Amino acid sequence: MENNFKKYWRIDENITFLNHGSFGATPIPILEKQAELRNLIEKEPVKFFVRDYEEYYENARISLSNFIGSSQKDIVFVPNATTGVNTALRSIPLKENDEIIVTNQEYNACRNALNYIAKEKNAVVKEVEIPFPVKSFDEILEKLINSVTKKTKYLLIDHISSPTALIVDAKTIVKEMKRLGVETIVDGAHSTGQIPLNLKEIEPAYYTSNCHKWLCTPKGSAFLYVREDFQKITKPLVISHGENSPRTDKSKFFLEFFWTGTGDPTPFLTIPCAIDFFNTLIEGGLYEIMKRNRKLCLQARDFICQKLSIEKPCPDEMVGSMASFPISDSKIEPKPPLFIDSLQDKLFFDYKIEVPIIYFPKYPKRILRISAQIYNDFEEYQRLSEILKKLI
Amino acid sequence: MENNFKKYWRIDENITFLNHGSFGATPIPILEKQAELRNLIEKEPVKFFVRDYEEYYENARISLSNFIGSSQKDIVFVPNATTGVNTALRSIPLKENDEIIVTNQEYNACRNALNYIAKEKNAVVKEVEIPFPVKSFDEILEKLINSVTKKTKYLLIDHISSPTALIVDAKTIVKEMKRLGVETIVDGAHSTGQIPLNLKEIEPAYYTSNCHKWLCTPKGSAFLYVREDFQKITKPLVISHGENSPRTDKSKFFLEFFWTGTGDPTPFLTIPCAIDFFNTLIEGGLYEIMKRNRKLCLQARDFICQKLSIEKPCPDEMVGSMASFPISDSKIEPKPPLFIDSLQDKLFFDYKIEVPIIYFPKYPKRILRISAQIYNDFEEYQRLSEILKKLI
Structure with missing residues (x-):
């Protein structure tokens, strides 16, 4: 057949x-849309970046936020989930001896980021061992809950673990952690397009996900969701023009992430095209x-x-x-x-x-x-x- | 005509x-090379990124380092010079009350980065006013030298200023600053392809430059040069797999910058093509x-x-x-x-x-x-x- x-x-x-999971792969119609956007940029780079880009960016935010159940205002684009996790970790106010929980199944790159940034701030990384094979999600949840102490401030967890490909119930984890005074950073590197998402229900402090994996957009497209109360303390890794922008029509959170230096924005500008493509591909x-x-x-x-x-x-x-x-x-x-x-x-x-x-x-x-x-x-x-x- | x-x-x-200067613009043969590389990625993303990518990366480093007069080992790719400047500023060991000199003609995005990072570390940003119109480079050099105090540790300066488009003699500045115990971060955002470069002669602590402006590669291609003695303390903004890589065949500096999450590397992988294109375009x-x-x-x-x-x-x-x-x-x-x-x-x-x-x-x-x-x-x-x- x-x-x-x-x-x-x-x-x-x-x-x-x-192995679609490692880097994704992009359907030809989405690549063609990307080529079209690139031609538009090359036709008049200054007009595109200075006068038109923001509307494209906003259209991509609208389209994606509808799909992932977030408010348009709460998401910005980053090249990949690793950047999203680094951004969250650098932004949270970690103090000496604060604890951050992470599991032994965390993606190596993000675990490195956590170890490095925690060390800089003299915070403590606490590893929770999740067995694999695993019996149930409840087994994981229990281990996470039991690891919380008075010093625990944050949990960094994969929505779908990278080596073991386990989906966890992010909503329940975030809720239970919140109840214990712990905020959650969810690394959804593999989630968008693999499982239905509703960020308004999950409501973590941070959620980041690649679109280039299971939404099949070109490589270099991911989003970072930041819950409203965390937006004021959240800074992009690259400080640029947004820092002192005189604009008052949009949040500083948006203005700072919207421009982090010249790059190729077409990977995430194709998000509306990718969503349309798959939504019309089959019933x-x-x-x-x-x-x-x-x-x-x-x-x-x-x-x-x-x-x-x-x-x-x-x-x-x-x-x-x-x-x-x-x-x-x-x-x-x-x-x-x-x-x-x-x-x-x-x-x-x-x-x-x-x-x-x-x-x-x-x-x-x-x-x-x-x-x-x-x-x-x-x-x-x-x-x-x-x-x-x-x-x- | x-x-x-x-x-x-x-x-x-x-x-x-x-206005080629703001974002550059890319010749069609270079865009075609980029499309070719993208097709190669889409043909087998895992093979490309896991098995082949490093050789492409190294070929781009060899080609570019020959053109800018650096050692291949001393440069890595970043999406843009703003990222390069942010990386340098985050990496240097700034202590309370350390002074960093910058001119009033500094590019706004990088000035923001400097202000923000200096404030985080309680360091002091000292602005030197360079007049425009300006009589001579010596007038600038004198002002820079006169602004150095015992507390001055770094100078951040544009090789070619952004608003005023003034080329300075970076080699002399770096040398004079070094003589006064001050290390220099050169933002050469507009330099590569606009003026001949010889980084081995300039020898700053850091030098970053866009290739997408005057070398006309696609948007999102820049390099960061880090002098060997600064490489050990220099970290990419995104901490990823390189942090705990078991590899010993290359420097940790390389391994960390080589992989900062999945993205589209084709903008800088076209650097050899761009150099060849222009070198054969005219005598x-x-x-x-x-x-x-x-x-x-x-x-x-x-x-x-x-x-x-x-x-x-x-x-x-x-x-x-x-x-x-x-x-x-x-x-x-x-x-x-x-x-x-x-x-x-x-x-x-x-x-x-x-x-x-x-x-x-x-x-x-x-x-x-x-x-x-x-x-x-x-x-x-x-x-x-x-x-x-x-x-x-």
Whole structure:
């Protein structure tokens, strides 16, 4: 059966591409929209940036905020979620001995940012260990709640964890933390387009998410949501013209993030186009695509786990369009400079399968993470399972 | 006479585009190279970013470092010079009451960054007033030297000032400051491609420059040079995977800046293409283009100044391919939200001339800045002068 959606992507047809999750991939109509915007910029760069850009920016904010259930005023664009997390961490008023909670499943880049910024301010990073395999979300919630002390001020947590691909109930976490006097920074790097979002319901202090992963916009498009009471203390990493803008028609929060030096804004200016594209691609639009991807992902995970006699590592409710499961320990130490697992290399070079194998909790323990986007077919995972069966 | 070079740009032919300086503009062959690189990314995003990207990055570093006279190891890419300046300012070890010198002609965004970061660290920003019109570079140098006290630790200075377009002798400034125990951060936002650069001779603590202005790469490409002794204390604004990388084959400075989250690296990956393009475009390549642009710029400035009976505001040696001169005071207060001078609006809307008018030192005093890139012709400035003559 020919997949009807593959044609919208430029992905190499010789590759079995099962890693949408790491960087995303963009459909051709969205790339064409981006090229159109770029041509507009090149036609008259000064007119574009000085006179027209803000309207494009606002249209993208309107379109995205409707999709993620936030107020337009509460979101700004950043190149990626890592930048969003860094921005939040640099902005929060951390004092000596303040505690920030993070889990052992936090994305490495953001964990580094947390460690670095906390150290600068003599704050304390407290790691909560979340097991994987995990029995239920409640197990995670309980561990988070139990880790809170009087000194705990913030929690940094992934909405969908990166190595283990576990979806947590962000709304409940934020609410429970708030009850304990703890504010939450949610790193939703993988969330937008993978799961339905309603930020007005979640109401964290900060929420950041990439649009270039599961909303499939070009690389370099993400948003940072900042709850209104945190906007006054939140500064972009790059201080620019907004700092002393004489404008009073918009918030300083907007004015500062709106301009952080000349760059290419087209990755996030295509957000309205991406939302329209998927919403008209199939009946039911983006929410239907999320459902289909999740269904395919679960089906694929269950099939592979069964084939390889692996116990399902988490309840179905915690799975979206990515799923991770443990595989046998690595026997070959990964080599610099890339430190890629030898099995991942073998799958890629010998079988043209692109799928990530991650050392978790650390080498030689490892997990494999599959992604399911509408350009993927069940047969691709069947093939993966057969090859894995042979290789491990 | 038809300009032979206009055809390489996508700039609207109905516009007299005399503001290359604000955002640059990119020739079609460089945009095509960028599109090619983007297609490569979309073909296999994981292969590109994980396996291939570093080689592209290094090729861009090699090509650029040869052009700007630095060691490949001492430069990294940033989206723009404002980010470069913010990075330098956040990295330097400022203590309470340390002084940083800056001139009144500093670019507003970077001045904001300086004020903000200095305030955070209780350091003192000391403004040195540079007159405009100015008699000579020596007048500037003397003022800078005289402003140094025992508490002075750093100087932040533009290699080519933004409002007034004055080129300073960065090498002499850095040397004289060093002699007085002061390290220099040079903001060369407008320098790369406008004037020959030799960073090994200038040897500042930091040097940052946009490539998207006068090297004409796509928007979002700049470099940050960090002298070796400053590399260990220099951190990117976004802390990411590099912080705890197990790699030992390259410096931590490189590893940290190389990856700051997913984005579109193609603007700076086209640097080798841009250098090749201009070097083969005409006999003598980029240096010949710099000479031609400067010649046209001086010719244009002198012509307009003569027509409008304006005294030349600086010696020719301080002029590159941009030139500013004072014009009559504004009589109409600029309106929010854009605060664009009414004469600039009139030139744009009624005469289709794109040229910036800047309030300097402040409203109602104003200066007009012309740019000369090889797609410009003398006739365009003649036309501007005639219209200005009529309007002011």
